[in-house]
Amino acid sequence: AILPLISKSHHPRAIEAATKYFLTQAAASALVLFSSMTNAWQTGQWDITQLTHPTSCLILTSAIAMKLGLVPFHFWFPEVLQGSPLTTGLLLSTLMKLPPIALLYMTSPSLNPALLTTLAILSAALGGWMGLNQTQTRKILAFSSISHLGWMTIIIAYNPKLALLNFYLYTMMTAAVFLTLNTTKVLKLSTLMTTWAKTPPLNTMLLLVLLSLAGLPPLTGFLPKWLIIQELTKQDMAPTATLISLLSLLSLFFYLRLAYCATITLPPHTTNHMKQWRTGKSTNIMIAILTTMSIMLLPISPM
Numbered sequence: 001a002i003l004p005l006i007s008k009s010h011h012p013r014a015i016e017a018a019t020k021y022f023l024t025q026a027a028a029s030a031l032v033l034f035s036s037m038t039n040a041w042q043t044g045q046w047d048i049t050q051l052t053h054p055t056s057c058l059i060l061t062s063a064i065a066m067k068l069g070l071v072p073f074h075f076w077f078p079e080v081l082q083g084s085p086l087t088t089g090l091l092l093s094t095l096m097k098l099p100p101i102a103l104l105y106m107t108s109p110s111l112n113p114a115l116l117t118t119l120a121i122l123s124a125a126l127g128g129w130m131g132l133n134q135t136q137t138r139k140i141l142a143f144s145s146i147s148h149l150g151w152m153t154i155i156i157a158y159n160p161k162l163a164l165l166n167f168y169l170y171t172m173m174t175a176a177v178f179l180t181l182n183t184t185k186v187l188k189l190s191t192l193m194t195t196w197a198k199t200p201p202l203n204t205m206l207l208l209v210l211l212s213l214a215g216l217p218p219l220t221g222f223l224p225k226w227l228i229i230q231e232l233t234k235q236d237m238a239p240t241a242t243l244i245s246l247l248s249l250l251s252l253f254f255y256l257r258l259a260y261c262a263t264i265t266l267p268p269h270t271t272n273h274m275k276q277w278r279t280g281k282s283t284n285i286m287i288a289i290l291t292t293m294s295i296m297l298l299p300i301s302p303m
Contacts, residue, residue, distance in 0.1 A: 002092065003022060005084075005085075017081075017082070020076045025067065035056045039056035048060070049107050057111055061112065061119075067099075069149065070123045070150070070153060071119065072122065074123070074146050077092075078142035081142040082138050097171075098167075108160055116154065116157050117157075119153055120150040120152075120153040120154035121154070121244060121247070122150070124150035125150075125247050127150060127251065128248070128253075132254055135189050141174065144254075148213075152166050154232070158235050165227070169224050173209055173212055173221060173290075174213070176205075176290035176294045177209055177213065179290065180202060180205070180209070184198070189261045192262055196263055205291040205295075208294075209291055209294045210255045211255065212294050213294075214248075214255035215252070216252075220295060220296065220298050223297065225248065228241075
């Protein structure tokens with residue numbers, strides 16, 4: 001259902017993105033069926049939530065990682081997001097992640113925790129590292145998504161409900177960023193620098209939401225990271241918690257770069273536009289609600 005939305009512009013980049021998305025998801029779905037069939041062949045049981053054969057568990061983990069865009073199956077996601085409009089990118093980054101997250105939630109007791117932890121650490125590392133030199137906002141948000149998926153994956157074997165909380169908060173904050181960028185029509189960092197003079201309040205909220213995505217206190221994004229580190233420490237995984245916390249500094253750098261570009265004011269310069277009048281903007285209630293929740297949920301959350 002998402003393929004027509006990706007390719008509706010009929011641009012070669014959009015067609016390429018739709019093709020990559022279709023091939024990746026089709027291959028991942030085939031791997032899910034193959035893991036179930038392998039488990040049935042070995043044990044006589046078709047229930048995918050109770051896999052017992054190691055090979056079936058490995059194949060299913062690879063399939064879910066491919067559907068989500070976890071490292072090392074992440075290469076399709078930034079390219080697909082770059083070829084899609086911002087509204088479609090919002091759906092790809094949030095709602096289209098829900099089915100594989102639900103599958104991971106149901107099958108996590110059967111999967112290898114060490115393998116999930118390895119995939120999570122790699123996703124947090126490469127998601128932050130590969131986003132450092134990007135200039136396209138959609139690619140930056142794609143690598144941000146990969147990094148956040150690492151945080152969800154590392155905790156889902158030990159506390160699945162905490163992983164779901166992380167996913168819900170990530171969805172809320174990412175939706176706020178995508179809707180704000182769609183309102184200001186920003187696709188590149190150079191364009192983002194020019195929006196402060198047009199919509200200062202919106203850019204101020206975007207700055208705070210980006211810092212919340214980075215996980216800085218006292219914003220909402222600090223809550224899931226704090227709880228995940230706390231849970232990993234309870235599971236005697238303090239080195240792992242320390243490592244993924246340090247890797248989040250990579251993501252913090254490009255969030256700060258985005259926030260800096262969102263609040264910088266370029267010097268006056270001539271343009272070829274016929275008119276540069278500041279027209280009346282319609283108020284978007286959804287952006288107001290999402291940005292407020294993305295910033296202020298931590299102080300009212302139970303600890």
